[in-house]
Amino acid sequence: MTTTPTLPTSDLTVLSLPMRDPRVRPLLDELAVEYETRYGNLFGTGGAAEELNRYPAEEFEAPHGALIIIQENGESVAGGAFRRYDQHTAELKRIWTHSAHRRRGLARLVLTELENEARRRGYRKLYLTTGPRQPEAKNLYLATGYKALFDLAADPEDIKHLAFSKDLAVQS
Numbered sequence: 001m002t003t004t005p006t007l008p009t010s011d012l013t014v015l016s017l018p019m020r021d022p023r024v025r026p027l028l029d030e031l032a033v034e035y036e037t038r039y040g041n042l043f044g045t046g047g048a049a050e051e052l053n054r055y056p057a058e059e060f061e062a063p064h065g066a067l068i069i070i071q072e073n074g075e076s077v078a079g080g081a082f083r084r085y086d087q088h089t090a091e092l093k094r095i096w097t098h099s100a101h102r103r104r105g106l107a108r109l110v111l112t113e114l115e116n117e118a119r120r121r122g123y124r125k126l127y128l129t130t131g132p133r134q135p136e137a138k139n140l141y142l143a144t145g146y147k148a149l150f151d152l153a154a155d156p157e158d159i160k161h162l163a164f165s166k167d168l169a170v171q172s
Contacts, residue, residue, distance in 0.1 A: 013071045014113055019057035019081075023069050026076045027096045034096075038133040055093070059083040066117045067094075070106060078106035080114050085127050089165075090118040092128035095137070107140055119168050126166045132156030 017024055035051060060067045064084035069076045078097040085091035092114060097106045118126060128146070130137040138156070142148065146164035156162060 015069045023076050027079045077101040078110050080110040089125040090123040129161040129163045
C-alpha cells in the first residue's frame with residue numbers, strides 16, 4: 001500500500017485563477033521546459049509550445065472550465081485545469097507540480113480540487129491524456145481511480161497519448 005505524505009494544509013492556498021494571472025506563469029513556464037526535456041521532437045518541432053497554446057485561455061474559465069493554482073507561502077507550487085470535453089465530461093489539462101515540490105502529494109491535491117470543482121459544475125465524468133514519457137503521471141492516475149483507455153501492457157511510445165477516464169460519483 002502506498003501512503004501519501006501529509007500536507008501542511010495551513011501553509012497551502014488553493015486559488016481559482018484566469019490563465020492570464022501572473023501566478024499561473026510558473027506552471028506554464030515549467031511545463032514548457034518539462035515537455036521539451038522529456039519529448040523533444042517526438043510530437044514534431046515546437047511540440048511543447050504547440051501543446052501549451054492548443055486551447056484558448058477562455059476554455060479554462062467558468063462556466064465550463066477552471067484553472068487552479070496551489071500556493072505555499074505565496075509561491076505557486078502546483079496546479080491544473082479542466083475544460084469542457086462534452087456536455088457531461090470535463091477534460092483535465094496542465095496538471096503540474098513544481099520540480100522542487102514533487103513527491104509531497106500535491107498532484108493528488110490538485111486532482112481532488114479539480115474533481116470537486118468539475119462535480120460542482122455538473123460534470124459526471126473526467127477525461128485526460130498524458131504522454132508516454134511521464135510514468136509518474138500514469139501511475140498517479142491509476143492510483144487515484146482513473147481507468148486506462150489503452151492497453152497497459154503495450155509500449156507507451158507506440159500509443160503516444162495515454163488516455164484515462166473517471167466517473168465522478170455524486171457526493172452528498
